Every structure is written in structure tokens, then in C-alpha cells.
Amino acid sequence: MATIYDVARHADVSVATVSRVLNGGSVDPVLARRVTQAVAALRYRPNLVARNLRTRRTRLWAVIIADVRNPFFTDMVRGIEDVASAEGYSVVLCNSDEDETKEADYIDVALAERMAGVILSPSSSRTEHVDSLVSAGCPVVLVDRELDGVRADAVLADNEQGAYVATRHLVEQGFERIACVTGPEEYSTAAQRLSGYRAALIEAGRDVDESLVRFADFREPGGRAAMESFLECPQRPDAVFSANNLMTLGVLRCLADHGLSVPDEVGVVGFDDLPWAELVRPTVTTVGRSTYDEGRVAAEALVRRIADPNAEPERKVLPTRLKVRESSVRTSTER
Amino acid sequence: MATIYDVARHADVSVATVSRVLNGGSVDPVLARRVTQAVAALRYRPNLVARNLRTRRTRLWAVIIADVRNPFFTDMVRGIEDVASAEGYSVVLCNSDEDETKEADYIDVALAERMAGVILSPSSSRTEHVDSLVSAGCPVVLVDRELDGVRADAVLADNEQGAYVATRHLVEQGFERIACVTGPEEYSTAAQRLSGYRAALIEAGRDVDESLVRFADFREPGGRAAMESFLECPQRPDAVFSANNLMTLGVLRCLADHGLSVPDEVGVVGFDDLPWAELVRPTVTTVGRSTYDEGRVAAEALVRRIADPNAEPERKVLPTRLKVRESSVRTSTER
DNA sequence: TTGTAGGCGTTATCAG
DNA sequence: CTGATAACGCCTACAA
Numbered sequence: 001m002a003t004i005y006d007v008a009r010h011a012d013v014s015v016a017t018v019s020r021v022l023n024g025g026s027v028d029p030v031l032a033r034r035v036t037q038a039v040a041a042l043r044y045r046p047n048l049v050a051r052n053l054r055t056r057r058t059r060l061w062a063v064i065i066a067d068v069r070n071p072f073f074t075d076m077v078r079g080i081e082d083v084a085s086a087e088g089y090s091v092v093l094c095n096s097d098e099d100e101t102k103e104a105d106y107i108d109v110a111l112a113e114r115m116a117g118v119i120l121s122p123s124s125s126r127t128e129h130v131d132s133l134v135s136a137g138c139p140v141v142l143v144d145r146e147l148d149g150v151r152a153d154a155v156l157a158d159n160e161q162g163a164y165v166a167t168r169h170l171v172e173q174g175f176e177r178i179a180c181v182t183g184p185e186e187y188s189t190a191a192q193r194l195s196g197y198r199a200a201l202i203e204a205g206r207d208v209d210e211s212l213v214r215f216a217d218f219r220e221p222g223g224r225a226a227m228e229s230f231l232e233c234p235q236r237p238d239a240v241f242s243a244n245n246l247m248t249l250g251v252l253r254c255l256a257d258h259g260l261s262v263p264d265e266v267g268v269v270g271f272d273d274l275p276w277a278e279l280v281r282p283t284v285t286t287v288g289r290s291t292y293d294e295g296r297v298a299a300e301a302l303v304r305r306i307a308d309p310n311a312e313p314e315r316k317v318l319p320t321r322l323k324v325r326e327s328s329v330r331t332s333t334e335r
Numbered sequence: 336m337a338t339i340y341d342v343a344r345h346a347d348v349s350v351a352t353v354s355r356v357l358n359g360g361s362v363d364p365v366l367a368r369r370v371t372q373a374v375a376a377l378r379y380r381p382n383l384v385a386r387n388l389r390t391r392r393t394r395l396w397a398v399i400i401a402d403v404r405n406p407f408f409t410d411m412v413r414g415i416e417d418v419a420s421a422e423g424y425s426v427v428l429c430n431s432d433e434d435e436t437k438e439a440d441y442i443d444v445a446l447a448e449r450m451a452g453v454i455l456s457p458s459s460s461r462t463e464h465v466d467s468l469v470s471a472g473c474p475v476v477l478v479d480r481e482l483d484g485v486r487a488d489a490v491l492a493d494n495e496q497g498a499y500v501a502t503r504h505l506v507e508q509g510f511e512r513i514a515c516v517t518g519p520e521e522y523s524t525a526a527q528r529l530s531g532y533r534a535a536l537i538e539a540g541r542d543v544d545e546s547l548v549r550f551a552d553f554r555e556p557g558g559r560a561a562m563e564s565f566l567e568c569p570q571r572p573d574a575v576f577s578a579n580n581l582m583t584l585g586v587l588r589c590l591a592d593h594g595l596s597v598p599d600e601v602g603v604v605g606f607d608d609l610p611w612a613e614l615v616r617p618t619v620t621t622v623g624r625s626t627y628d629e630g631r632v633a634a635e636a637l638v639r640r641i642a643d644p645n646a647e648p649e650r651k652v653l654p655t656r657l658k659v660r661e662s663s664v665r666t667s668t669e670r
Numbered sequence: 671t672t673g674t675a676g677g678c679g680t681t682a683t684c685a686g
Numbered sequence: 687c688t689g690a691t692a693a694c695g696c697c698t699a700c701a702a
Contacts, residue, residue: 001471015689016681017689019681020687045443045446047388047678053385053678053680054679054680055680068403074404075404078403081430093403136336256613276611279591279611281615340696349674350673366671383696387696389696
């Protein structure tokens with residue numbers, strides 16, 4: 001593979017001149033043309049590794065997400081990519097798979113490869129890995145999930161409000177025993193969505209029955225298992241609020257397996273959109289959010305952070321919107 | 336950020352010794368311990384950019400996929416990641432978004448960053464970008480889609496066979512006018528699946544009506560539009576074979592919008608699994624494949640290719656399996 | 671076993 | 687404007 005020296009020799013100029021035409025310094029048009037031709041002739045491509053070493057920076061962002069199979073994250077990535085590409089960065093996606101160890105590994109790579117910035121949706125409540133990014137001076141933006149005590153920008157959904165509205169909707173529909181399947185207790189999203197659920201029940205003058213709450217794993221099998229366990233209760237719930245899309249899928253599967261009709265026997269509302277929410281019968285009521293925008297806003301925050309490493313961290317909360325569909329609406333003759 | 340020189344000074348040894356304890360050379364235990372302590376004290380992390388430059392290699396794989404929002408690709412990535420991590424590589428995911436330009440950009444990055452290898456599902460039939468990888472000596476494995484005239488390993492599904500079985504199934508179910516929505520004409524997968532569809536019709540003694548074939552884009556809106564156009568035909572089809580998962584989603588949406596019942600008015604079979612195939616009513620008949628294995632096999636091929644850059648390229652074809660569900664099965668009293 | 675020194679491919683500084 | 691040359695941080699002969 002040709003180096004800048006080969007090009008210089010071929011064009012009969014110095015490496016400095018080659019570097020200048022490559023990076024836009026001022027250089028005699030005649031020499032510039034010779035260089036350009038040599039570059040083409042030798043199929044020369046600058047070695048970014050060397051350039052990165054010399055300039056001590058990179059044009060790469062690491063986006064470390066908790067689950068590539070979750071449409072929420074992949075949709076969000078689109079928003080990130082668009083901003084990144086407009087700003088001249090390339091995005092590499094890393095899938096931590098809700099695994100703290102993998103997350104730590106990718107953070108190490110991002111740090112060791114001196115990536116220009118990191119957008120992270122943490123897969124653990126341990127702050128040490130993120131702290132290592134922050135303290136190393138690597139620009140980092142948290143997305144979707146926040147971390148207590150970490151001085152970093154964060155872009156989040158209005159989890160509590162979204163869960164509150166969803167639960168209140170179930171109350172208004174006349175459901176009596178409303179259960180909640182939330183995520184791992186240590187995740188901010190799980191806690192906030194649970195908290196919104198509780199707030200709605202309390203506001204309605206109901207007492208919060210802790211036996212109707214499950215902490216699952218934000219994945220499909222977890223949602224399914226949680227629903228399964230509800231069905232074994234002596235007093236089975238007549239409605240469920242599920243705190244993310246994948247678990248909603250599991251809840252619906254479980255209900256289908258048991259031949260329970262939705263919403264007549266069990267009403268369902270899920271946090272996060274589902275690409276197929278309107279295809280399922282019944283269609284699924286969801287708490288939607290502007291996923292693409294969450295990505296875009298996070299990317300813009302990263303751009304700002306890179307430009308000004310010492311700026312005060314910002315915490316941006318984006319609104320959610322309840323999309324009422326069939327799974328939560330009782331037919332009027334019911335009850 | 337500390338360098339290897341800082342560590343050497345702190346431990347009162349030479350940089351060579353530090354390097355040796357870091358990379359496993361033989362070194363006096365006493366010195367080794369001093370080094371380890373210095374590393375910890377200074378929070379030293381080797382600069383991979385410098386290491387990569389010096390060793391002229393990387394422990395990074397680029398996985399360039401055509402669509403992060405397609406569950407097929409993200410599932411496949413899991414298979415790749417597992418092998419990569421076992422072999423000591425890190426995987427960075429790049430989303431070309433079915434866009435030839437983005438794909439070219441990511442290929443450039445992979446090349447310029449001197450990544451150890453690339454797994455690619457091409458977003459175009461142009462071979463020049465892939466050729467630039469191959470001719471630069473970068474190990475590359477094609478996955479899902481193959482490219483004519485490119486000397487690279489490829490891991491594929493048995494597209495023709497899968498499409499053939501799917502279509503034959505529709506024939507056997509008594510559907511008369513079976514349509515096909517395939518992908519962009521230049522993609523091997525689109526062509527092979529169309530070819531399997533045709534083969535089944537011909538075998539059944541039917542003539543292939545080209546007005547029942549659409550070349551869409553492998554995305555949801557494309558599938559929807561294609562189905563829409565079928566419905567405007569004077570002789571509307573009574574069944575559809577859709578050549579990928581996202582387009583199947585679009586087809587189903589279109590059918591639902593028009594209030595057409597599946598499978599009684601229109602039978603549906605889709606290539607690729609759908610995570611929610613069994614949740615939709617009716618459940619969806621699909622041509623499933625072992626997605627995780629495709630990723631695993633591709634990764635293993637890459638490992639082999641890295642070990643032996645001059646090995647003869649291999650072309651691996653993995654089987655598919657028809658999963659018959661409700662969307663393609665006519666009730667016996669029908670017709 | 672240990673240390674010295676050269677070089678990986680660029681960019682940046684400084685004379686000319 | 688152009689061209690030598692010194693870093694960037696690390697690994698690795700080679701010599702001790």
C-alpha cells in the first residue's frame with residue numbers, strides 16, 4: 001500500500017506538499033495537479049491510523065447501545081448518523097447486549113482507539129466505566145438511560161410522564177387490577193416508568209399492590225415470564241402496563257399462548273412504539289416517542305460537547321405521546 | 336493521558352520493559368510488578384492508534400450491513416459478535432442504509448483505519464468498492480448478498496430453494512394468481528428469490544405472468560406500494576410471495592388498510608422470519624433461515640481468510656425452512 | 671533479561 | 687510557496 005512518500009516521489013515534490021494538497025493548504029496549482037495525478041496513479045489512500053496518531057484525534061464516534069435488536073435503538077441510530085455525517089464524523093455501532101462486560105470492553109476500545117466521542121445507553125448502573133470516559137476527557141453523551149452522579153450530557157424520554165399517562169388511560173378505561181412489568185430496578189428508565197405508573201394509581205385513589213409489579217429485563221422472554229407469573233396469581237390482573245417494546249412483545253405472546261383475549265380479559269399498554277403495533281389484532285396501544293429525534297438531539301449534544309469540553313452538562317427530556325389503539329380500549333357494552 | 340514513557344519513568348525501567356509486560360514478553364517478576372503498579376497508578380491505557388500504526392494491524396472488524404432496522408441483519412450480527420469476541424476481535428457495526436454512497440464511505444473508513452477485516456452485505460451491484468477492499472488486501476467476507484465477479488468468500492441463504500418452496504406451497508394451497516414482490520433487480524437475493532418463484536410456477540405448469548412481479552426496494556414502504564399496485568390490476572392476485580421481511584410488513588399493512596382478509600382473499604408468504612410472525616392475526620407463513628448461524632459462519636470465514644489471505648474463496652449456502660402458518664393456508668371449505 | 675534506538679505514515683514547524 | 691525534519695506513542699531488532 002502506497003504511502004505519502006511514494007506519492008511525493010512520483011510527483012517529484014516533498015511529502016509536505018503532498019500533505020498540503022491533501023488537507024487543503026495553499027500550494028501551486030501545477031504541483032497540486034502533479035500530486036493529484038500521483039495519488040490517482042498509485043491509488044494512494046491516507047493512512048488514518050498514522051494521521052490519528054499525529055493529530056491526536058479521530059473522526060469516529062462510538063455509539064454503544066444496549067440492544068441492536070431493539071427497534072428503538074436502531075431507529076435512534078438513524079438520527080445520530082444523519083447529524084454525524086453532516087458534521088463529518090463516521091459512526092460505529094457497538095452492541096453491548098445489556099451486558100456490562102461487553103459495555104466495558106467497548107468503552108475500552110473507544111478510549112484506546114481515541115474515538116472523537118461516545119454516545120452510550122448504559123447497560124448497568126455502575127458508573128465506573130462511564131467515569132473512565134469522562135475523566136479521560138472523552139466527550140460522552142448518555143442516551144435513553146441516565147446515570148446518577150455522572151457528569152455527562154443526557155438525552156432522555158419523559159419516562160415518568162409517559163408511564164403516568166399510559167396508566168391513567170387504563171384507569172379511565174375501567175380496568176381494576178392494573179399490573180406493571182418494568183425493567184431492571186437499577187435502570188433509570190425502569191425506575192421512572194414504574195414511578196409514573198404508581199403516580200397514576202395513587203392519583204386515582206387506588207393503593208399500589210406490589211404483587212402486581214415485576215422487575216424484568218427489558219427483553220422479550222422477561223416480559224413473557226413476568227406475564228406468566230401474573231397469570232398464576234390468585235387474583236389475576238385485568239390490565240398490564242409494560243415498560244418497553246420487547247417486553248410488550250413477550251406479554252402479548254404469553255397472552256396469546258393462554259388464549260386470553262385482549263383487551264376484554266386483559267388490557268395492554270406498552271412503552272415504546274412497535275413497528276407492527278397496528279398489524280397485530282388487536283392493535284396495540286403504545287407510549288410513543290420521537291426516537292429519531294432522540295438520536296439527533298444526542299448527536300447535537302455530542303457535537304457541542306466536543307466543541308466545548310468544559311460546558312456544563314445538559315439534561316434534555318423529550319416528550320412522549322400515548323397512541324391509543326385497541327388493546328386498551330374496552331368495548332362499551334363490556335363490564 | 337499517560338504514555339508508555341511516563342510508565343517507564345514511574346517504574347524506573349525502560350519503555351521496552353513496559354511494553355514487554357504489557358504484551359507478554361519475559362521479564363523479571365520484580366520489574367514486572369513495578370510496571371503493573373505504575374500502570375495502575377497512572378491509569379495508563381495503551382494508545383491503540385500508536386500500536387496499530389507500529390504493528391500495522393488492528394483488532395477491529397467492520398460489519399457493514401444494509402439496514403440496521405432489519406431484524407435479519409441485527410440477528411446475524413449476534414452470530415458475528417460471538418465469534419469475534421472469542422477470537423479477540425471487536426466488532427463495529429456500520430449501517431449503509433441501502434445507500435451505495437454510505438457503503439462506499441464506510442468501506443473507505445475500514446480501509447483507511449486499517450481494520451483487520453470486513454463483513455459486508457453489499458448495497459449495490461457495483462463491485463468497485465468491494466474490489467478496492469480486495470485489491471488492498473483487506474480480508475472481506477460477503478454475507479447475505481453476493482457480487483458477480485468479486486473474488487471474496489460469501490455466506491448466503493439458499494434463496495432460490497427457499498422461494499421455490501414458498502411458492503410451491505402457495506400453489507398447493509390452490510392459489511391461482513400468485514404474485515411476487517422482490518427486491519432491487521441487481522441484488523443477487525432479489526434475483527434468486529424471483530427465480531425460485533418462477534421455477535415453482537413453471538413446474539406447476541403455469542405460465543409466469545410478468546404483470547404479477549414487482550421489483551421493490553426490500554423496505555416496508557416499497558412492499559406496501561407494490562401490493563397497492565397489485566390491487567389496481569384488473570385481475571388482482573389472490574396470493575403474494577414477498578421476498579423479504581420488511582416488504583412483507585408493507586404488504587400486510589396494505590392488505591389491512593384495504594380490509595382484505597388474509598388468507599381468504601389474499602394468501603401471503605414472506606421470505607425471512609418476522610419476530611412477531613405468530614402474533615399477527617392471521618399468523619404469517621415465512622421462509623425462515625438460521626440467521627445467527629449465517630453470522631457465525633461468515634465470521635468463521637473471515638477468521639480463516641485473515642489466517643490465509645490467499646486461500647481460494649469459498650461460497651457457503653445455508654438452508655432455509657418454510658414455516659407454514661395461517662396466512663397461506665386456505666380453510667378447507669374455501670373455494 | 672534489559673535498554674537503546676529506529677521506524678510505522680502523518681502532520682506541523684521552521685527555514686529558505 | 688516549498689522542503690527538510692521533528693514529533694505523535696508504540697513495538698522490536700539489536701546490542702549489552
